[in-house]
Amino acid sequence: MLKLIAISADFDPVHKGHEKLIKEAKKLADEKQKKLVVYLNKGYSANHGPFFVNFEARRDMALALGADEVKSFEGLHHRLVLSYSVPIRLNKMYEDGATDYITSAHISLDEIKNKAQKFVKEGNFVGMPKNYPNRNEIRWYALNEFLGSPLEYHVIPEFNKEKYSGRKIRKSILDNDMVIPKETRKLLPKTTIDILEDEIAAGRIPGQRNWAEIYKRMNTYSRGNLEKIAYLNGNTINEIIKRRVYRDPESIWAVFRRANYGPVMTRLAVSAIEEEVTKKEVMDLMKSYEAKGVIPEGQKVQRVIDRAWYVASESEKGVNAKTANETFRSKNIKVDNPPLNIRAGLNLTKFETKIISEGLNADLYIDKDNKISVQLKAEGKKIKTNLRLPAKEVTYLRYIMDSNFIPTSASIRKDKKGYKVDITIG
Missing domain, CATH: 1.20.1390 (PWI domain)
Incomplete structure (x- = not known):
């Protein structure tokens, strides 16, 4: 297996700050007799939007500046937040044989290490404070440490981030009717300018949403x-x-x-x-990486379910949700067997009771009055009704439904006194 020096980026487009990073990484690769591989995000950017410049053009920009190879990360950034996609990307680098990771930042490696320790200790990388400088570099370092430090981490001084900003470069081209302004050209390597102009002429820039x-x-x-x-x-x-x-x-x-x-x-x-x-799609993706040992313990699907049940249990005792959330995270609370199946009552009319039958699928939703409700179809009729549940289960189910990626499913079941709905979590 080849030994690699790795860079991970959007490079949308490659500017002179990226050029410096590639050249420093290439120098390191030559010293260590390793191969420089740039990993580019494909499909959607790390900021979850479409790219201005497509993958093929960004790949050519990186190769023109000295990268030995360009690989892609694909299918992640329209499904996962960074705290989940970064360990998956790191795992891919490990599997490919990467030994070193190089990035740029305006804070030192020692500062990155110090700020990362809190997250490494907690084992949870969600919600990194917005006021942290170089948050993404801290996140990458922290997750690499958490996963056993397989990559040696290198930091080079960052160019002026306000000046060398991909967002500002893209905006300047859009504002100038798809012509690269003179001042913007000064921020770009000649190879990038040539490739950009070819892409603009071909009508492939900018990328668009559907x-x-x-x-x-x-x-x-x-x-x-x-x-x-x-x-x-x-x-x-x-x-x-x-x-x-x-x-x-x-x-x-x-x-x-x-x-x-x-x-x-x-x-x-x-x-x-x-x-x-879908939520199920995201959950299944997370679980597949959980099985590989890639997702931190505090971010696993089961911990999200545990948190919902703990907050619901504490709320029943009169503890407010914010306090319960903070306690759950800070004290690493263990929760025993939160229910994954709930049976709820239905508010049906006599007519609705006559036309529904056991086994009908139902969709859960939050109605305009903020109540948990269910919708189903029977004999061509659409039936909507609120659920009847104890307060604790209402809180629990609402947290699950608002979790971003825990799916719920429901079906009608015959009961001694009519019909109820069986709800499955996850």
Whole structure:
């Protein structure tokens, strides 16, 4: 197996800051007699949006500056947040034979190490503070440490991040009617300029979302169908229904702002809608990597279920949810056997009771009054009704439904006194 020096990036497009990184990595690779491999994200960027420049062009930009090979990470960034995708990407590097990882930052390796220790100790890499400088570099270092430090970590000084900003470079080209402005050209290697101009001439820049499918789903999907899509919670789904009709991107960004989503989670949620990524799909992907020992213990699917049951149990005792959440995380609370099956009562009319039958599938959703409800079809009729559940189970189920990636399914069951709904979690 070849020994590799690895870089992981979007490079959208490759600018002179990336050029410096590649050249320093190449120097290190030559000194260690290893191969320099650049890992580029493909499909969706690490920020969960479409790329400005397609993979093939970004690959050519990296190769032109000295990379020995370019590999891709694909299928992750419309399904997972960074705290889950980074360990998966690291695992791929380990399997490929990478021994060293090189990145750029404006803080030192010692500072990165110090800030990473809190997360390594907790074993949970979700919710890294926004005020952390070079958050992504800290996350990569922390997860590499948590997974046994297979990669030797190298940091080179970062160029002026405000000046050498991929976002600003992309904006300058868009604002200049797809012509690279003179000031922007100074930030780009000549090879990047040549490739960019060829891509612009061919009409392959900028990459676009499939807005037609996004509008269609946001305008027509029921609450039950939207509930199945990853990264949509009950409140957000009700905002989506309330604000219909969607005809332009701004109306979509606006509804997620009203639902208190930040920019990153908005892009991830919209990407999930665009690709129709289901909660089950995300959960199954996570579990497949859990089986390989890649996902940190504190981020496993079962821990999300455990947290929901613990918060529900504490809420029943009068403890507020925020306090219960903090206690669960900080004290690494162990939870015994949270239920994965719940039987709930239904509020049916006599007519509805006559036409439904055992085994009918049902969709769970949060109604406009913020109550957990169910929708099913019987004899061509659509039936919607609230569930009847004890308060503890209501809290538990609501946390599960709002978890972003834990799916629920439900079906009708005959009971001594009529019909109930059996709910399966996960």
